[in-house]
């Protein structure tokens with residue numbers, strides 16, 4: 001690996017690019033006046049990200065859950081090029097195409113039972129908005145006054161307003177947007193951990209909340225098993241099962257947001273499978289195209305779709321310009337086929353085993369509060385937030401791309417990562433966490 005480069009080896013071209021970037025481009029959740037450094041990326045292949053100064057980093061982030069087959073996979077590139085030559089986009093109003101049908105077929109077949117009606121959109125947050133609209137229109141169709149949502153603390157569902165309204169109110173900074181955000185109901189976060197013992201009475205607060213407010217509640221939305229950006233927590237499958245039962249008892253739809261967990265990340269193809277639960281509405285995104293393009297989907301049942309369609313106005317009220325973009329759909333089809341052919345289950349199981357071993361030394365560090373792994377996700381939780389400026393540089397200097405947030409230092413590599421690279425990722429993480437104070 002070539003790690004001889006450094007910031008002063010940047011070409012003048014790249015110096016100019018990064019100066020413009022710094023002056024004009026927003027990055028996610030950053031300051032425009034005091035941004036942390038941005039590392040220019042020249043290219044990426046497999047599990048390697050090549051920086052503008054020539055350094056190569058082992059990718060531990062999968063570009064936020066999205067990269068499952070590695071970067072620049074030849075089959076995804078070929079599918080994209082081939083599709084671009086015949087049909088890159090066409091409006092989905094009144095027109096249809098093969099890539100959308102092929103993707104729909106696979107999603108209906110692979111996702112939990114009963115999810116047969118597919119709405120294909122362009123990003124995860126939009127898929128959540130679509131899910132929430134479906135729940136509202138379903139209950140509207142039944143002439144009910146159920147139009148409020150309920151969720152659990154520590155969740156994350158996206159950055160658009162309604163998605164944000166069901167994110168954790170503290171980490172989602174609800175007070176900042178209190179003038180415009182709808183106020184929904186929050187039950188405590190699930191506490192019984194995945195693989196840990198079950199604490200009876202876990203759902204009592206949720207039950208009490210539903211018992212009191214069910215007349216106005218249309219749906220419960222949550223991330224099944226893995227709470228992602230809201231805390232990287234893994235909870236007991238029984239919580240999901242009992243939540244499903246409560247939704248049935250109190251006539252709420254269950255929306256499972258599998259935008260992060262879909263396509264194998266948690267060790268099952270979909271995390272809902274850990275509890276053998278079928279939601280009424282399912283959101284997918286992130287890894288859907290193997291990170292080639294942005295695409296998302298919201299699936300629902302025949303019952304929900306029929307109710308939406310039978311009542312005034314007789315249609316589902318959503319239709320983005322780039323709905324079911326053929327390029328993205330075609331790449332998603334290829335990515336799903338690649339996943340199913342790849343022996344992903346074995347790979348994810350192997351990654352989990354190696355993460356458990358490799359991150360274990362963190363447990364004895366005084367900085368560390370918890371170490372947990374599930375599927376191809378490894379999390380080290382510290383007692384206090386990391387210093388982003390120094391920790392980011394330390395990882396890059398050591399040839400890995402790990403981007404912590406708050407107290408959480410975590411890795412979720414592409415499934416194609418080899419044992420030696422994963423070993424280096426884990427060893428570097430342990431070494432750098434030990435330097436935090």
Ligand SMILES: *Cc1c(COP(=O)(O)O)cnc(C)c1O
Pocket residue numbers: 123124125126128156157158159223228229257258259260285286
């Ligand atoms: C990332 C994420 C979203 C939002 O997806 P975007 O494509 O960033 O809009 C929603 N829900 C969950 C669980 C996510 O991890």
